[in-house]
Amino acid sequence: AQSVAQPEDQVNVAEGNPLTVKCTYSVSGNPYLFWYVQYPNRGLQFLLKYITGDNLVKGSYGFEAEFNKSQTSFHLKKPSALVSDSALYFCAVREGVSGTYKYIFGTGTRLKVLA
Amino acid sequence: KAGVTQTPRYLIKTRGQQVTLSCSPISGHRSVSWYQQTPGQGLQFLFEYFSETQRNKGNFPGRFSGRQFSNSRSEMNVSTLELGDSALYLCASSLGLGDGYYEQYFGPGTRLTVT
Numbered sequence: 001a002q003s004v005a006q007p008e009d010q011v012n013v014a015e016g017n018p019l020t021v022k023c024t025y026s027v028s029g030n031p032y033l034f035w036y037v038q039y040p041n042r043g044l045q046f047l048l049k050y051i052t053g054d055n056l057v058k059g060s061y062g063f064e065a066e067f068n069k070s071q072t073s074f075h076l077k078k079p080s081a082l083v084s085d086s087a088l089y090f091c092a093v094r095e096g097v098s099g100t101y102k103y104i105f106g107t108g109t110r111l112k113v114l115a
Numbered sequence: 116k117a118g119v120t121q122t123p124r125y126l127i128k129t130r131g132q133q134v135t136l137s138c139s140p141i142s143g144h145r146s147v148s149w150y151q152q153t154p155g156q157g158l159q160f161l162f163e164y165f166s167e168t169q170r171n172k173g174n175f176p177g178r179f180s181g182r183q184f185s186n187s188r189s190e191m192n193v194s195t196l197e198l199g200d201s202a203l204y205l206c207a208s209s210l211g212l213g214d215g216y217y218e219q220y221f222g223p224g225t226r227l228t229v230t
Contacts, residue, residue: 032217034217034218036221041223042223042224043119043205043207043221043222043223043224044158044205044207044219044221045221046218046219046220049217049218051217090157090158094217096171100170100171101163101171102148102160102163102171102173103148103160103219104160105150105157105158105160106157107156107157108157108158
């Protein structure tokens with residue numbers, strides 16, 4: 001079965017500094033990887049996805065993610081953090097075959113950006 | 116376009132009761148998935164519906180059930196509620212289940228509290 005792991009429950013970073021939220025995956029075949037963000041009292045919002053192609057994927061709100069096949073990682077990054085980036089971040093992988101896909105989510109990483 | 120809507124937003128029930136949650140997907144989206152989110156377990160996949168048929172199911176007891184209507188609206192039902200069912204229930208919609216349909220769009224969730 002496919003799975004993703006987010007090794008950090010919480011990441012603290014100062015405003016203006018670069019941020020990284022880590023995700024590693026375990027899949028058979030080609031991975032389809034996603035990042036979502038959840039703000040308080042809200043549902044999840046799609047940030048970006050890796051399906052194929054360039055290893056550096058750019059997404060919403062200035063976020064990007066780097067796919068590394070040899071390290072089976074898909075870390076989320078942003079060059080300069082904002083206080084408003086403080087939220088819960090989820091990595092996810094799609095598993096299954098066409099017509100029966102489902103998404104497996106990591107346990108989430110809480111990002112706190114300090115002013 | 117209107118986003119995914121879920122009703123009600125908040126619900127308080129007593130152990131042993133049953134509850135029905137509703138989800139209206141984005142117009143044109145035919146796939147609806149349900150997730151349970153708890154602080155300890157993260158997001159757990161419940162089931163997915165496409166064209167009124169359940170296409171995939173997670174590892175939840177039979178007390179959890181769902182259905183989808185011809186207009187793609189979906190409901191989930193939990194019977195004989197237990198304290199452990201207290202959670203945020205998220206609905207997500209996407210265009211379909213084929214290889215070209217990737218992102219899921221989440222509603223704000225229904226916060227269920229079982230006392």
